[in-house]
Amino acid sequence: MSAAAKIQATPVSTPSWVERALQAATASHSTLASASLAKLITEARGVWGKLSFPSQKLEDWKYTNPDSIVQGPYEFAMGGDASSVARELLERARVSNLGACCEVVFVDGSYCAELSRIEPATGVSVTRASETTSSIGSLGLHKEESFAALATALFSDCVSITVKKGSLVAAPIHVVHITTSISAGRVSTPRLRIDAEESSQVTVVESHVGAQGTRYLSLPVGEVVAAQSAVVDYYRIQLESEAASHVSGLSVEQHRDAVVRAHIFSFGGALVRNNAHMVLNGAGAQSVINGLSLLSDSQHVDNTTTIHHCEPNTESREHFKGVYAKESRGVFSGTIVVDKIAQKTNAFQSNQALLLSSNASIDSRPQLKIWADDVKCTHGATVGQLDADAMFYLQSRGISRQDARAFLVHAFASEVLTSVQCGPVKEFVEAVVSERLASQV
Amino acid sequence: MSLLKITDLRAKIEGDGREILKGINLEIKAGEVHAIMGVNGSGKSTLANILGGKEGYEVTNGSIQFDGKDLLEMDPEVRAREGLFLAFQYPVELPGVLTTYFLRTALNSVRQHRGLPAMAVREFAAFVKEKAKLLELSDELLQRAVNEGFSGGEKKRNEVFQMAVLEPKLAILDETDSGLDIDALKTVAQGVNRLRSSERGMLVITHYQRLLNYIVPDVVHVMVDGRIVQSGGKELALELESRGYADFKESVSA
Numbered sequence: 001m002s003a004a005a006k007i008q009a010t011p012v013s014t015p016s017w018v019e020r021a022l023q024a025a026t027a028s029h030s031t032l033a034s035a036s037l038a039k040l041i042t043e044a045r046g047v048w049g050k051l052s053f054p055s056q057k058l059e060d061w062k063y064t065n066p067d068s069i070v071q072g073p074y075e076f077a078m079g080g081d082a083s084s085v086a087r088e089l090l091e092r093a094r095v096s097n098l099g100a101c102c103e104v105v106f107v108d109g110s111y112c113a114e115l116s117r118i119e120p121a122t123g124v125s126v127t128r129a130s131e132t133t134s135s136i137g138s139l140g141l142h143k144e145e146s147f148a149a150l151a152t153a154l155f156s157d158c159v160s161i162t163v164k165k166g167s168l169v170a171a172p173i174h175v176v177h178i179t180t181s182i183s184a185g186r187v188s189t190p191r192l193r194i195d196a197e198e199s200s201q202v203t204v205v206e207s208h209v210g211a212q213g214t215r216y217l218s219l220p221v222g223e224v225v226a227a228q229s230a231v232v233d234y235y236r237i238q239l240e241s242e243a244a245s246h247v248s249g250l251s252v253e254q255h256r257d258a259v260v261r262a263h264i265f266s267f268g269g270a271l272v273r274n275n276a277h278m279v280l281n282g283a284g285a286q287s288v289i290n291g292l293s294l295l296s297d298s299q300h301v302d303n304t305t306t307i308h309h310c311e312p313n314t315e316s317r318e319h320f321k322g323v324y325a326k327e328s329r330g331v332f333s334g335t336i337v338v339d340k341i342a343q344k345t346n347a348f349q350s351n352q353a354l355l356l357s358s359n360a361s362i363d364s365r366p367q368l369k370i371w372a373d374d375v376k377c378t379h380g381a382t383v384g385q386l387d388a389d390a391m392f393y394l395q396s397r398g399i400s401r402q403d404a405r406a407f408l409v410h411a412f413a414s415e416v417l418t419s420v421q422c423g424p425v426k427e428f429v430e431a432v433v434s435e436r437l438a439s440q441v
Numbered sequence: 442m443s444l445l446k447i448t449d450l451r452a453k454i455e456g457d458g459r460e461i462l463k464g465i466n467l468e469i470k471a472g473e474v475h476a477i478m479g480v481n482g483s484g485k486s487t488l489a490n491i492l493g494g495k496e497g498y499e500v501t502n503g504s505i506q507f508d509g510k511d512l513l514e515m516d517p518e519v520r521a522r523e524g525l526f527l528a529f530q531y532p533v534e535l536p537g538v539l540t541t542y543f544l545r546t547a548l549n550s551v552r553q554h555r556g557l558p559a560m561a562v563r564e565f566a567a568f569v570k571e572k573a574k575l576l577e578l579s580d581e582l583l584q585r586a587v588n589e590g591f592s593g594g595e596k597k598r599n600e601v602f603q604m605a606v607l608e609p610k611l612a613i614l615d616e617t618d619s620g621l622d623i624d625a626l627k628t629v630a631q632g633v634n635r636l637r638s639s640e641r642g643m644l645v646i647t648h649y650q651r652l653l654n655y656i657v658p659d660v661v662h663v664m665v666d667g668r669i670v671q672s673g674g675k676e677l678a679l680e681l682e683s684r685g686y687a688d689f690k691e692s693v694s695a
Contacts (some may be wrong), residue, residue: 411535
């Protein structure tokens with residue numbers, strides 16, 4: 001749906017908590033050194049004024065009810081206090097054997113120098129964007145989406161990673177977002193900007209962890225620009241508190257022959273919406289966007305993606321899988337747009353759900369908007385339960401019901417995990433899947 | 442001592458009034474190989490499934506004692522740990538589940554139940570290699586997902602291989618010969634024969650006499666319409682082959 005159509009729909013009137021949060025943010029913005037950033041924030045405020053929260057009447061929000069967020073209330077406050085971080089939270093975010101070349105830590109939405117380790121490999125610069133002039137916001141997500149507009153209007157902090165032309169960065173960069181119990185009742189808006197210059201290569205792992213039982217709203221925004229022939233592997237591991245709401249915006253722009261492989265893992269949160277936009281803006285660009293969700297209780301996770309093929313000979317592969325236990329709910333809404341000039345485009349999309357309980361559900365909505373006439377686009381969606389014959393087969397070999405189920409869930413997830421190039425991330429995710437299967441699911 | 446004792450077993454498919462097993466009596470002692478022969482629909486596979494503990498059946502009468510314990514009280518995994526093994530007529534493909542990992546978990550579940558220490562990866566690898574030779578299974582198959590893309594013969598060999606690994610007290614082979622060419626049949630039978638021992642019982646379920654040329658049973662039972670209508674020595678299988686099942690059906694209705 002176009003931005004214009006969104007504006008036409010009657011916006012939800014802005015609740016008073018947002019007004020108060022905007023005022024609190026204004027005070028903190030007065031000290032910003034960057035003029036470009038101040039301009040971006042002003043622009044976002046204008047957009048927010050028009051959009052406000054989305055109404056469920058909008059097609060894009062048909063299956064996800066944002067009411068609990070609209071009602072709030074959430075306060076805005078700057079974070080970044082290292083002393084408030086419980087050891088256990090840092091441990092939770094740690095990816096064993098990742099061998100990160102640098103670790104960027106956000107605490108309660110703000111960069112925390114004390115917990116970060118910035119000594120990246122040659123060819124990489126990691127800067128706090130609020131202190132410099134930067135290109136953040138250039139992909140314009142804040143102009144199109146309510147939550148991205150709000151996150152930008154409530155700007156708290158941004159870290160910018162630039163990989164210089166021709167640099168191949170072997171060790172991953174780990175960006176960790178920690179939300180502590182201090183954030184109870186607060187909204188946080190951490191931002192990340194990744195610029196991979198021509199022929200560079202980088203792996204970025206972004207982890208979101210939150211203090212258990214804490215209710216907060218997390219509105220992270222990510223931008224990735226992959227210049228000609230750049231290769232970016234981006235992983236996002238979401239382990240928010242079970243009481244948290246999380247609405248993320250990810251915007252990716254790829255130029256000629258650039259390769260971006262994004263993986264979105266969703267495990268935490270009560271209400272989660274991931275908006276991802278990939279724009280293939282150069283011939284030969286290739287996108288992979290895969291997702292895996294494992295949910296329980298009354299968790300709700302909505303993955304809404306748009307892949308826009310703007311140039312010829314581009315390729316996208318999208319594969320989202322979800323495992324849903326108890327009363328959890330999944331939504332997958334995947335749009336593929338192929339412009340008229342984007343001939344010889346290949347686009348593959350699939351969405352598969354495994355329902356572990358009769359009360360779990362999934363809504364799957366593929367949308368293809370194809371204006372070119374020489375393209376190959378396929379999409380498919382399946383919903384299934386654990387195969388009774390497979391369960392019996394495993395049990396008949398002495399394997400417990402619980403282990404049998406874990407075997408089959410891992411097998412289901414493996415298709416997404418085999419595409420993970422970063423071994424430690426794969427192991428981490430497999431361990432989280434095991435742990436969740438053993439405990440609450 | 443009897444390993445398996447089935448007494449007047451009656452059963453039907455859940456939610457369906459029709460009785461499939463109409464009073465089965467069968468006793469297998471350690472060291473014995475029994476064969477059950479019968480046409481499709483006679484209840485052979487239902488019996489195998491009920492012994493394995495598959496859901497979807499309702500036992501309306503009778504009892505099954507396995508090594509002195511009430512089999513019907515046990516979950517399928519407990520039956521396996523107690524030493525019952527069911528070789529499936531149609532082994533399930535498990536994409537994404539590695540054969541070696543699956544088998545090690547299975548073996549260690551069984552070993553733990555029997556009070557034995559878990560087998561570590563290296564020890565297990567050597568153990569499995571030995572067993573794979575028995576069935577002429579290539580190492581490559583062990584590195585693949587369970588049964589995924591296996592030929593019919595490979596799947597059946599894999600079943601007997603799993604049996605060799607788990608070393609059960611009683612093995613039930615449900616139409617292990619179906620879909621096998623003669624060479625594959627010989628390999629499978631050879632594997633089974635190597636597992637025959639004075640402590641182990643076997644129940645070979647088959648439609649055809651052919652398999653019994655290679656796995657020679659001690660006792661043959663003829664099953665017709667949910668009942669064992671005749672039992673005898675291995676020569677009964679040959680008799681059945683020449684006379685056909687029709688005669689037996691008549692003797693039942695008579």
